[in-house]
Amino acid sequence: MTDAELLAKYRDPSTRNYAFNLLVRQYQQKIYWHIRKMVIDHDDADDLVQETFIKVWNSLEQFRGDSQLYTWIYRIATNECLNFLNKKRRRFFLPIGDVEGELMEKLESNSDFVTSGNELSGEEIQLKLQKALLKLPDKQRLVFNMKYFDDMKYEEIADITGTSVGALKASYHLAVKKIEDYLDKSDTSD
Numbered sequence: 001m002t003d004a005e006l007l008a009k010y011r012d013p014s015t016r017n018y019a020f021n022l023l024v025r026q027y028q029q030k031i032y033w034h035i036r037k038m039v040i041d042h043d044d045a046d047d048l049v050q051e052t053f054i055k056v057w058n059s060l061e062q063f064r065g066d067s068q069l070y071t072w073i074y075r076i077a078t079n080e081c082l083n084f085l086n087k088k089r090r091r092f093f094l095p096i097g098d099v100e101g102e103l104m105e106k107l108e109s110n111s112d113f114v115t116s117g118n119e120l121s122g123e124e125i126q127l128k129l130q131k132a133l134l135k136l137p138d139k140q141r142l143v144f145n146m147k148y149f150d151d152m153k154y155e156e157i158a159d160i161t162g163t164s165v166g167a168l169k170a171s172y173h174l175a176v177k178k179i180e181d182y183l184d185k186s187d188t189s190d
Helices: 003-011 016-039 042-062 069-091 096-109 111-115 123-134 138-149 154-161 165-189
Strands: none
Touching: 003 016, 003 042, 003 069, 016 042, 016 069, 016 138, 042 069, 069 138, 069 154, 123 138, 123 165, 138 154, 138 165, 154 165
């Protein structure tokens, strides 16, 4: 079903719930993994997916169609992730390194994260990559995840993040360099 058809069904009060259920089924898994890559923990990701779709439900009536529907939903999910991580830092007065350490512990204890939903094979390789990603600033990690794992175009990421394509390209390449450096260091320390 196209976005236009889905929105038409949503705007009709007799098919609103049905249309929203279709929308959730269509985007839930992608949104879950988008969020999970940022917050690592399954329960946190589930909560944020729920919050994302509550916001979608409450705001879908005002969706103007200036962007694609999935881009708009990703933007909501992205903001939920960044707000969650910022609140977590503020709530526990944690410096960035401590939040990174906490996420690293969750990553190591969540074997389902390493083996599910990602394209790389090999549990150890995946774990090393995820550890490298946790070393990145949140927004850089977000850009890397959307480009590398979700295979999004820079223009789509720009719509979601409100950042210029040039800045995204620079951020992505900087993230790749940092990941390579981390992996090189971890290979020599093994």
